[in-house]
Amino acid sequence: MTARTETLRPFSVPDQYQLLRWMSLLALVVLLVALCILSIAVGTREVTWQEISAALQGQLTSVGEAAVAMRIPRTLLAVIAGGALGLAGAIMQGVTRNPLADPGILGVNIGASLAVVIGLAWFGMSMAYAYVWTAILGAGVTAVFVYTIGSLGRGGATPLKLALAGAATSVALSSFTIAVVLPRNDIAGGVRSWQIGGVGGATYDAIQLVLPFLLVGLAISLLSARKLNILALGDDLAAGLGEKLVLARGTAGAGAILLCGATTAACGPIGFVGLIVPHLCRLLVGVDYRWLLPFSALSGANLLLLADVVGRIVARPSELAVGVITAFIGAPFFIWIVRRQRVREL
Amino acid sequence: MSTGQISIFDRVIQGRQRRTRVWLGILAALVVILVTGMAITLMLGQSFTPPQDVLRVLMGENVPGASFTVEHLRLPRAVLSVLVGMSFGLGGVAFQVMLRNPLASPDIIGVSSGASAAAVFAIVVLQLDGAAVSVFSVVAGLGVALLVYGLSHKNGVAGTRLILIGIGISAMIESSIAYILSRAPAWDLQEAMRWLTGSVNAAQLDQAWPVLVSLLLFGGVLLSRGRDLDTLRMGDDAAAALGVRVTLTRVMVMVCAVSMIAIATAVTGPIAFVSFLSGPIAARIVGPNGSILIPSALIGACLVLIGDYIGQFLLPSRYPVGVITGALGAPYLIYLIISVNRRGGSL
Numbered sequence: 147m148t149a150r151t152e153t154l155r156p157f158s159v160p161d162q163y164q165l166l167r168w169m170s171l172l173a174l175v176v177l178l179v180a181l182c183i184l185s186i187a188v189g190t191r192e193v194t195w196q197e198i199s200a201a202l203q204g205q206l207t208s209v210g211e212a213a214v215a216m217r218i219p220r221t222l223l224a225v226i227a228g229g230a231l232g233l234a235g236a237i238m239q240g241v242t243r244n245p246l247a248d249p250g251i252l253g254v255n256i257g258a259s260l261a262v263v264i265g266l267a268w269f270g271m272s273m274a275y276a277y278v279w280t281a282i283l284g285a286g287v288t289a290v291f292v293y294t295i296g297s298l299g300r301g302g303a304t305p306l307k308l309a310l311a312g313a314a315t316s317v318a319l320s321s322f323t324i325a326v327v328l329p330r331n332d333i334a335g336g337v338r339s340w341q342i343g344g345v346g347g348a349t350y351d352a353i354q355l356v357l358p359f360l361l362v363g364l365a366i367s368l369l370s371a372r373k374l375n376i377l378a379l380g381d382d383l384a385a386g387l388g389e390k391l392v393l394a395r396g397t398a399g400a401g402a403i404l405l406c407g408a409t410t411a412a413c414g415p416i417g418f419v420g421l422i423v424p425h426l427c428r429l430l431v432g433v434d435y436r437w438l439l440p441f442s443a444l445s446g447a448n449l450l451l452l453a454d455v456v457g458r459i460v461a462r463p464s465e466l467a468v469g470v471i472t473a474f475i476g477a478p479f480f481i482w483i484v485r486r487q488r489v490r491e492l
Numbered sequence: 493m494s495t496g497q498i499s500i501f502d503r504v505i506q507g508r509q510r511r512t513r514v515w516l517g518i519l520a521a522l523v524v525i526l527v528t529g530m531a532i533t534l535m536l537g538q539s540f541t542p543p544q545d546v547l548r549v550l551m552g553e554n555v556p557g558a559s560f561t562v563e564h565l566r567l568p569r570a571v572l573s574v575l576v577g578m579s580f581g582l583g584g585v586a587f588q589v590m591l592r593n594p595l596a597s598p599d600i601i602g603v604s605s606g607a608s609a610a611a612v613f614a615i616v617v618l619q620l621d622g623a624a625v626s627v628f629s630v631v632a633g634l635g636v637a638l639l640v641y642g643l644s645h646k647n648g649v650a651g652t653r654l655i656l657i658g659i660g661i662s663a664m665i666e667s668s669i670a671y672i673l674s675r676a677p678a679w680d681l682q683e684a685m686r687w688l689t690g691s692v693n694a695a696q697l698d699q700a701w702p703v704l705v706s707l708l709l710f711g712g713v714l715l716s717r718g719r720d721l722d723t724l725r726m727g728d729d730a731a732a733a734l735g736v737r738v739t740l741t742r743v744m745v746m747v748c749a750v751s752m753i754a755i756a757t758a759v760t761g762p763i764a765f766v767s768f769l770s771g772p773i774a775a776r777i778v779g780p781n782g783s784i785l786i787p788s789a790l791i792g793a794c795l796v797l798i799g800d801y802i803g804q805f806l807l808p809s810r811y812p813v814g815v816i817t818g819a820l821g822a823p824y825l826i827y828l829i830i831s832v833n834r835r836g837g838s839l
Contacts, residue, residue: 246656250663251663295826295829295830296829298830298834305656306652306655306656307829309656309659310595310655310659310825310829311826311829313600313659314822314825314826314829315822315826317764317765317818317821317822317825318818318819318822318823318825318826319822320818321689321764321815321818321819321822322819324685324688324689324811324815324818325811325815325819328685328809328811328812328815329808329809329810417663417667418663461675464675466671467670467671467674469667470667470668470670470671473663473664473666473667473668474664474667474668476663477660477661477663477664478660478664480656480660480663481643481657481660481661484653484656484657484660485643485644485646485653485657
């Protein structure tokens with residue numbers, strides 16, 4: 147009798163897999179802590195352990211301690227941004243049922259950055275909150291636009307159509323961004339460093355600013371995990387099970403847009419994290435979004451933090467922006483996914 | 493019976509002659525537009541130079557007040573615009589025809605940005621100039637083309653896979669351009685624009701020579717293969733049946749098109765979407781009336797020339813030509829995707 151109810155539960159898995167999931171979750175957390183320590187300890191300037199522990203207690207007397215104090219908000223931002231991007235990528239892949247969905251590839255990050263640039267240049271935006279709102283607005287408009295174009299015609303939003311619509315929109319939007327920025331030398335410098343995508347200039351203020359948005363996004367996303375599971379069955383089956391498709395897609399998508407809009411406002415457009423992470427996590431925990439979403443968030447944080455640390459090590463004494471590193475890891479991964487697909491699916 | 497046959501032959505011949513006349517007419521119209529465009533760019537900039545003065549400067553006379561403007565500012569720009577525009581237009585359409593897909597143009601699948609990245613690397617990091625930069629660009633362009641082609645080879649090359657892989661590769665290359673530029677000792681926004689979106693701002697007349705030579709050499713080979721290339725539009729099997737050596741044609745076309753584009757890119761950067769736009773515009777204008785290779789080259793030249801003029805003078809502030817062609821081309825790309833999706837076909 148018990149065995150029978152067991153088989154009726156859709157996502158029941160044998161105990162050893164359940165154990166494996168918890169173990170991997172633990173491993174990811176441990177890895178994250180280790181990377182955080184690494185991120186605080188490693189940088190252009192070599193610091194001693196005494197300086198690190200002194201700086202962590204709030205002392206700011208030596209240069210080394212000041213350097214460490216700078217690295218703490220940076221580490222925090224990398225963790226938050228990476229988590230948000232990983233989560234947003236997993237949701238977008240679930241909502242579009244498309245293996246190539248990613249806030250960077252779909253042009254959503256570029257849309258957010260164009261909105262911020264326009265706000266800066268034309269409306270003299272100065273209130274910090276306005277940044278975040280405009281970025282989220284830009285991200286939302288772009289996401290809806292790209293998804294609409296990509297899903298026109300036969301077959302819905304196939305990977306090719308969606309990726310092309312995203313690539314075309316990205317090019318158009320970056321052209322417009324350049325057109326807005328170029329005549330204005332006063333904002334050009336700031337926009338340039340921001341546009342490569344990095345966490346180097348992190349401050350506690352910026353983190354505080356985006357944190358509420360990210361928390362709301364996180365809550366919406368985690369709550370929509372069940373809906374994403376049902377959407378994954380296909381539109382017909384999901385509708386047959388009583389799911390309101392538009393509502394489900396809308397809420398989950400809104401969560402993802404909040405996440406990547408706020409992240410872009412804080413760090414600039416960072417691509418490919420949202421693409422890589424969910425695929426790797428699927429290998430680890432399977433397709434159940436209730437597991438996939440938290441795993442994606444954790445792995446995203448790990449990936450971005452690792453990319454940031456690597457960027458600080460490989461290009462000493464200067465730094466390699468984290469956006470460049472993720473593009474270099476992400477593009478080959480993207481190609482691997484494309485090659486793995488059967489031609490007919492593309 | 494026999495009269496009927498003769499009249500069919502006559503009709504075929506007449507039709508062919510009519511199409512040739514239409515084709516020549518289109519060619520003439522494009523040349524007229526191009527020459528008018530050049531005349532306007534030479535005469536009208538920040539100040540107006542009368543046509544007779546422009547002519548005298550072009551004849552080599554020294555005209556006070558006009559010589560510097562026309563000879564050193566406007567002429568190099570116009571000449572370079574036309575030459576790189578032709579290179580991009582012809583190279584782009586060769587790719588599109590060869591791969592039978594308007595999206596398979598060098599600026600979408602990463603060949604142009606690869607050439608640009610190599611040029612930036614050669615200039616910023618290795619501090620080379622002149623021909624060495626062109627060599628770097630050509631090698632990198634060919635490398636990227638081979639890489640994209642090779643990676644998309646899996647049970648035959650599928651057009652869609654090639655395009656997606658190209659998009660991935662160009663994302664990687666563009667971020668490396670941004671990185672190299674961010675490490676350049678003297679950061680210059682104009683310079684950065686040139687390598688990211690393309691610009692003729694720093695045009696000098698001696699830069700035009702390599703582009704002209706490559707246009708004549710590689711463009712000549714491409715045009716001599718024009719008939720084969722047009723036959724390839726019918727598909728590999730049909731082309732082979734009609735006596736085209738498919739692989740040979742493909743290799744020659746790829747080498748020539750990439751070299752042309754890379755040499756032009758080494759001078760002006762990858763002017764956004766000129767390669768992508770020229771072919772489809774030419775195909776739409778020419779229709780079934782003949783080859784689209786030469787019309788595409790002319791349209792490419794018009795796009796760069798006119799785009800640069802708009803960017804310089806017709807907008808509230810000055811923009812490099814790549815921003816203008818990018819802003820024009822991306823909506824067209826979106827339109828292309830929408831219209832193909834609407835018709836229900838696959839891209």
